[in-house]
Amino acid sequence: MGAGHAHRLYRHGHSPVHALPPHTKLAAVFAFVVVVVSTPRAAMWAFALYAVLLATVAAAARVPAGFLLKRLLIEIPFVAFAVLMPFVAQGERVDVLGLSLSVNGLWGAWNVLAKGTLGVAASVLLASTTELRELLLGLQRLKLPPLLVQIASFMIRYGDVITDEMRRMRIARESRGFEAKGVRHWGVLAKSAGALFIRSYERGERVHLAMVSRGYAGSMPVIDEVTASRAQWSYALALPVTALAVCLLGWTL
Amino acid sequence: MTTPAAPASLEVSGLAFAYPDGHQALFGVDFSIARGERVALLGPNGAGKTTLVLHLNGILTGGAGTVKVAGLPVGRKHMAEIRRRVGIVFQDPDDQLFMPTVREDVAFGPAAAGLKGAGLEARVDRALEQVGMAGFKDRPPHHLSFGQRRRVAVATVLAMEPEILVLDEPSSNLDPASRRELADILRSLDVTVLMVTHDLPYALELCPRALILSEGVIAADGRTGDLLADEDLMRAHRLELPFGFDPRSVKTSTKISTPE
Numbered sequence: 001m002g003a004g005h006a007h008r009l010y011r012h013g014h015s016p017v018h019a020l021p022p023h024t025k026l027a028a029v030f031a032f033v034v035v036v037v038s039t040p041r042a043a044m045w046a047f048a049l050y051a052v053l054l055a056t057v058a059a060a061a062r063v064p065a066g067f068l069l070k071r072l073l074i075e076i077p078f079v080a081f082a083v084l085m086p087f088v089a090q091g092e093r094v095d096v097l098g099l100s101l102s103v104n105g106l107w108g109a110w111n112v113l114a115k116g117t118l119g120v121a122a123s124v125l126l127a128s129t130t131e132l133r134e135l136l137l138g139l140q141r142l143k144l145p146p147l148l149v150q151i152a153s154f155m156i157r158y159g160d161v162i163t164d165e166m167r168r169m170r171i172a173r174e175s176r177g178f179e180a181k182g183v184r185h186w187g188v189l190a191k192s193a194g195a196l197f198i199r200s201y202e203r204g205e206r207v208h209l210a211m212v213s214r215g216y217a218g219s220m221p222v223i224d225e226v227t228a229s230r231a232q233w234s235y236a237l238a239l240p241v242t243a244l245a246v247c248l249l250g251w252t253l
Numbered sequence: 254m255t256t257p258a259a260p261a262s263l264e265v266s267g268l269a270f271a272y273p274d275g276h277q278a279l280f281g282v283d284f285s286i287a288r289g290e291r292v293a294l295l296g297p298n299g300a301g302k303t304t305l306v307l308h309l310n311g312i313l314t315g316g317a318g319t320v321k322v323a324g325l326p327v328g329r330k331h332m333a334e335i336r337r338r339v340g341i342v343f344q345d346p347d348d349q350l351f352m353p354t355v356r357e358d359v360a361f362g363p364a365a366a367g368l369k370g371a372g373l374e375a376r377v378d379r380a381l382e383q384v385g386m387a388g389f390k391d392r393p394p395h396h397l398s399f400g401q402r403r404r405v406a407v408a409t410v411l412a413m414e415p416e417i418l419v420l421d422e423p424s425s426n427l428d429p430a431s432r433r434e435l436a437d438i439l440r441s442l443d444v445t446v447l448m449v450t451h452d453l454p455y456a457l458e459l460c461p462r463a464l465i466l467s468e469g470v471i472a473a474d475g476r477t478g479d480l481l482a483d484e485d486l487m488r489a490h491r492l493e494l495p496f497g498f499d500p501r502s503v504k505t506s507t508k509i510s511t512p513e
Contacts, residue, residue: 132353209348210351211351211361213312221361
């Protein structure tokens with residue numbers, strides 16, 4: 001039995017970063033990513049400094065480097081495209097180890113790789129220091145449309161219930177000798193998916209009934225008020241503000 | 254029971270209802286439940302039990318007749334108050350528990366009614382205490398066992414301090430130990446209870462009085478033991494006792510209170 005909302009991405013801890021209110025962390029990560037993206041690609045040293053900043057945050061959050069690097073692997077499918085760029089881009093070419101590569105393409109690849117990695121690393125840090133539920137509270141506090149927050153929170157609550165239903169349907173299919181072997185069986189799978197949709201839809205109606213019975217009238221009552229002191233805000237925003245200084249240096253130098 | 258000074262917890266009179274597709278589910282239902290009574294609502298599948306339950310807090314309206322909760326008529330005017338007073342525990346706890354943690358789920362009802370801060374926290378603690386789930390506040394509901402989820406579902410309703418607790422098949426899918434634990438909890442509560450069930454021994458154990466709803470009308474109203482022992486009545490309404498169960502041989506430890 002999992003303790004709390006122990007999502008795989010979350011790493012339980014009691015560091016100062018864990019303790020920050022979720023909405024300050026969300027705002028800080030968002031601002032940091034915007035700053036990183038707007039840095040000129042030629043200022044390679046600036047990206048190195050950003051990496052150092054993130055490493056400092058990771059150290060403060062007591063997230064080990066190995067944990068962080070392993071989570072970064074999720075980026076691979078997204079940057080695969082970047083590796084191709086030096087081969088396919090047009091313009092001036094340069095020879096590296098007997099391969100003719102495009103200079104523009106190399107810069108483009110570096111740009112995608114560096115900015116993507118920093119953005120993903122910042123998000124991984126956010127996810128490993130903030131529980132899912134807290135993230136939702138943070139989004140609510142940051143005035144994301146309440147409907148979106150409600151949809152996200154129901155996704156978390158009912159994800160397991162629906163996966164379980166799906167598993168039971170698979171077992172029921174297999175117990176009657178069905179095995180999805182090829183295209184001919186897709187019809188059965190599609191019908192199962194349809195049945196699952198209808199079941200989930202009907203569950204949605206029952207949940208709504210239960211909510212209405214307890215006084216739901218269109219908006220979720222605020223149960224946990226998340227607030228942040230000035231000190232907590234300045235602590236969280238130290239990251240994007242420092243990054244902004246680096247970025248401005250990158251443009252002027 | 255002497256005539257109570259307070260108005261009856263629940264008063265249903267002349268309630269009739271037909272669904273929009275023309276299927277008529279209720280044909281004039283009359284009964285009343287005094288404050289503090291525990292009453293079982295028995296009846297075969299399709300007798301209209303669920304339809305009746307959904308009338309008690311105004312989810313279904315628009316038929317003939319009236320429903321009054323502690324003297325307050327169910328209607329558009331007092332809907333928020335009615336929903337606070339009538340606590341319905343639905344059959345599937347996965348439908349009832351929709352928030353990410355137990356604590357937030359129990360807080361949902363009172364928070365929707367405007368309670369905040371320390372008062373809200375105290376209400377949540379008390380409700381969880383009553384069902385013996387105080388140590389599970391920060392757990393997500395889907396990580397609990399089925400019996401625990403059912404108990405939390407009862408707590409979500411108790412937190413609203415209802416006038417009447419309505420339970421839809423409270424013993425379904427529970428193992429015998431969870432079933433008994435729930436019975437102990439229900440007995441310990443000082444609240445009016447209406448229990449919709451097919452589990453006749455459970456009704457006998459918990460509810461001194463029973464109603465039989467059959468084909469949209471109240472077919473019988475009396476002491477649970479007497480109704481279950483009446484073989485002709487039981488057969489006429491498709492009610493069957495489990496094999497080997499004889500209601501006359503059971504000594505109910507609960508205080509028998511005769512209705513009216």
